[in-house]
Amino acid sequence: MNFNSIALQAPQFLLPNQNIDLCRWTVIACDQYTSEPEYWETVNQYVGEHPSTLHITLPEIYLDKAAEMTPRIQDRMEQYLREEVLQPWGPGWILLQRQLKCGRKRHGLLVALDLEQYNFSPTSTSLIRPTEGTIAHRLPPRMDIRRQAPLEVSHIMVLIDDPRNTVIEPLCHNQRTPLYDFDLMLDSGRVSAFGVNDRLEMQSVADALARLTHRDSQGSALLYAVGDGNHSLATAKALWEEVKNSTHDLESIQEHPARFAMVELVNLHDTSLVFEAIHRVLFGVDPHHLLKAMETYFGRKNIDAHFINQDFPQDISEKSMAMLASSSPQCHRIPVIWQNSSGIIEITPPDTKLATASLQNFLDDYLERELNIDLDYVHGAEAVATIGSRPGNMGFFLPPIDKQSFFPSILQDGPFPRKTFSMGESHEKRFYLECRRIR
Template sequence: MTFAKIGLQVPTILLPRPGTDMSKWAVIACDQYTSEPEYWQRVSAAVAGHPSTLNLIFPEVYLEQAGGESRIAEINTSMRRYLDAGILQEEPKPGFILVDRQTSAAPSRKGLVVALDLEEYAYSEGASTLIRATEGTILDRLPPRIKVRQGASIELPHIMVLIDDPERTVIEPLFERELEEVYNFELMENGGRVRGWRVNDAVSLGQVAAALGRLAEPARFAEKYQVQGRAPVLYAMGDGNHSFATAKAIWERLKEQAADQQAIMDHPARYALVELVNVHDPGLEFEAIHRVVFNADLAAMEAQAAEFYQAQGASFRCERCADPMAAAEAARRLAQPGRHLIPFTAAEACGLFVIDNSPLHLVVATLQAFLDRFLEHNAAARIDYIHGEGPVTALGSKEGNVGFFLPAISKHDLFKTIILDGALPRKTFSMGDADEKRFYLECRKIVR
């Protein structure tokens, strides 16, 4: 069943067969803990000998290691084996999965697993599609992901897509219905608990589609955001932007190669499985994504920052502080309109980058513009995007590293910002800390 006007498909979901140890089946998104291989080593040891989504994904901590092609081949083999052996089984009929996730930070975060139409998505600048990117897409990050997906027989999402539903008309009413529970278990590595229910009756499916349709009505959209002549945005990418862009790239390639353009439009790869989350859900919080630059000389970085910002028409200075807490306190004390304050920590010093009159509106954009330039001119340096202040302090304080702390943006401003300004700088925000990210759980076939 497809609701074409709102880019929604009712998918046939695959779940592990009864009796599977779900705490070993579900593992966290592949783009987490990318600078902490010990996390993934613990996960590997914990799931050894058990059916697990770890065997179906490519943790990005290993992307730069040798043996990538053989790892991808093993992933594709495991997907086929899980299907052929009945480890993954189709749900009784097409439907959604209603999700309630408990984490250490929130007692409940509600979501709905659905399939979205990739024909309604574009990540190019100025896109006017129903599904929009919320941050810049790094094209260099797509090829390794494409290699994994292009030979895959199933997809399993860590993608979370946001809807702007302040009246709570789409997801929340489903919790008032009597639905059949399909899973309820503790997640590994302090991931909290997750429960899921089948949503496959005609009344519930129709209610979801109708509520989404109302959110996308042009007149209502224009009034809500005080804009005229803008194409409605119904879905905004939350987590998994590059995974969704990868699915789009594979779909476009399939269309290009198809001999029958009409027949290809029914291909299952046209859709991507995601979890919808209401941006107004009390359990959803936006966290900052911090930066750590490796193989960087702090003195050289300061000198290059001063030169870069001066060329941008801004002023730059660096304030030294005793420790990260003192830098954060200095940032509060020195705050004023038009000033961007960015605390940092390194082995030799802690402090604060102070930039006045930046041409960019967001602090993250001001920093990222410089870091992009720094990486271009310092071949040995590399960057990682880190969730949580603790890991930034630990990594940034090591010799040769510099860690930067960034502020979070308000989730309530997200949709209007996307509508008016377009996609945000890459890695602007995160929906929770690393252990709050979506765990791989539901699957769907993407081959005929």
Template sequence: MINRRLAEKLKNDVGVSVASVLLPKSQMVDMTKWSVVACDQYTSEQSYWEEVKALVGDNPSTLWLIFPEAYLETDDENSKAERIKAIHAKMEEYLKDGLFDELEDTVILVERQFPGGNSRHGLILAVDLERYDYSAGSRSLIRATEGTILERIPPRIRIRENAPLELPHVLLLIDDRNETVIEPLFARKDHFPKVYDFQLMKKGGSIRGWAVQDEACIENIYQALLRLSDPGYFSEKYGLTGQQAPLLFAVGDGNHSLATAKACWEKLKATLSPEERENHPARFALVEVVNLHDKGLIFEPIHRILFRVDKDRFIQDFCRHYNALGCKAYATTEKPSVPPGSHVIGYVSEGSDGYLVVEKPSGNLDVATLQGFIDVYLKENPGTAVDYVHGSDVVERLGRQKGNMGFFLSPMDKNELFRTVILDGALPRKTFSMGEANEKRFYLEARRIR
């Protein structure tokens, strides 16, 4: 058990709680069938989720505790309500059946091994939603890295607001260049009890976890996070002038899930007394913290697919839009030679492919150029829909289907992330992905939120 003073310092100074984590009892579950990928993956591929369902069968699984977003567009309101009701019932069932071990005052050290051989390292803990603000221009300790789509939050609220448990797929990033928070723990991981070690399904690789409960280790985590959030150190690191509020945690994945947790907490706390608000479990959200400089952390672009789109009209309107803004915009079937700073966006469609070119763009990122026009086009053409996908193979497969277009975007330099968010605010939504879809966080741990 950590002492009360340390717990208060963690919450008040760095927005962290290490109160408790639930893990399924390995003797009661097949861990490979228990753990499934984040609900916001494979959103245009219901076949993936049907294959997961067949693999899981009737076994205990996080599949029954989440709402795969591939079904959001196809389920009617009654089906959605029944699915959410079943999720809540299954959570209650698992708690009643004693499926979980509860680890008090614990953080979990995580090593994810990917099929290609790379490893990513992280730390499971809870963060204080009072220190998180996803709104534009936020100066909170925990911030979104991309624009939050508010209409994506209400369906998630319906799941969380009456749920007894949360299961995290949120990844928060720290800019820890000197490797002071997570890496020292891995140097002595063999001193900690291993709490899981198994293969993930569907080419997800493998995962291992160790329980860190030693008070001295948790004190070291606190001191390292406190250093990263020190205003003087923060300003010096980024060469800032004037007063800039420190950014300690940047949301890498799962921004809308964290925003949902925030929205639910704001609604709930209005019904609580000041004393009840201080340490209510719903005030916190379980996340995995990853160092931006982890060698296994790869930033991948998030590509776009348009459905029910008139390809020729889209191209014509795209060029007209950016030419009217003073850029030089055109389409070509051959990869062009362009001036530095130009944006060249490859596309595919049924029977053809080519490039959209914008010279002298107003923004730095090609994703901002493409998404800026897609937003305009969707308003004028409500029959067209967009999805955000990982992997050029998915763009090829879906983009070439009749009535579709697929667009390839460039990766972002991860070393520019924190400085960009600090100076410019949130990036365009779906700017980058931390790995391909099968490398996303899999649901595994849980936490009580009521």
């Protein structure tokens, strides 16, 4: 069942059969714990040779072994299909409820989206758009796996802007028999799922979704923003273009399974969804030289950028820094700290919606010339204060994203600068579970 005008499909899913240990089957997104090999060693030991999505995905911590692991991943997918480890369910959608460790509940709707209506370029005007820039060299290893794979599993989370809770939340009010309900491995909470396949109910969801479409002054439409898994969806798009260009049967292209990608829709305004700021720290920098360069950079754009000395509170926190970084369309304020100094950089009037974009655009320009300076992305204001105040370092505190400005920012400025926000902690990310045929 397709809803072509909003790029939405009700696919047939493949779910583990009733004999599969779901706790071992279901594994965290591949792009998590990339600096913690001990996490993945624990997962490997726990899963062993049991059927698991661990065996059909490539954790990014092992990306240097991609050429060796890719054939094994594809063979294991074929094995699971041959041995009927996976059973079909659908067509329809899957309503998800994730119980997080903190006690919050996140709801999502597992669907398939039409890749014909997705473009991951920085100037994209498609219905489905990225939220961060796509790094081209990160795609080939993912493409090598997907190119010959019979299945897809997905950790992609796509955001919809639904402040009145009209799409996903009404589905939660009906009594449904769970498709599965179990605790996730390594104390990562619990997940429950329920089928949605009533035609009238699905039409109601599609109608509510269509009403959420944003349009800019040129008339381009935006309905879906990729929150997690930008590079995974870009991989699916790149492979679909390969398939399409090698297929001359126009009728088969219309319903080819590789044309669609499985994603979890999540309401941007779900109360469990917390956007955390990602701050910046420079290493090996002369702060006074940087501030002078910043004045020159913004001056070329007829923008005033100046530094105001200000003592920060002794007990620096996310809340206190967010208050200092309170910005407006007329002025971006960026708290900054270095050895024995602190203050606010004010940029007036900014030429972007986000303070993060103002800072990152400057840093990209500055670091192209200052090759001996290193940049790192840091979570937590306390960590920025500690690291940024060491000799030779400089820390920049950025505000969390305002949910009200999220979609308008993408419409005006395109994808956010890299590392603008984080959607919760690692253990709160989507786990691999459901599969779908793509060949």
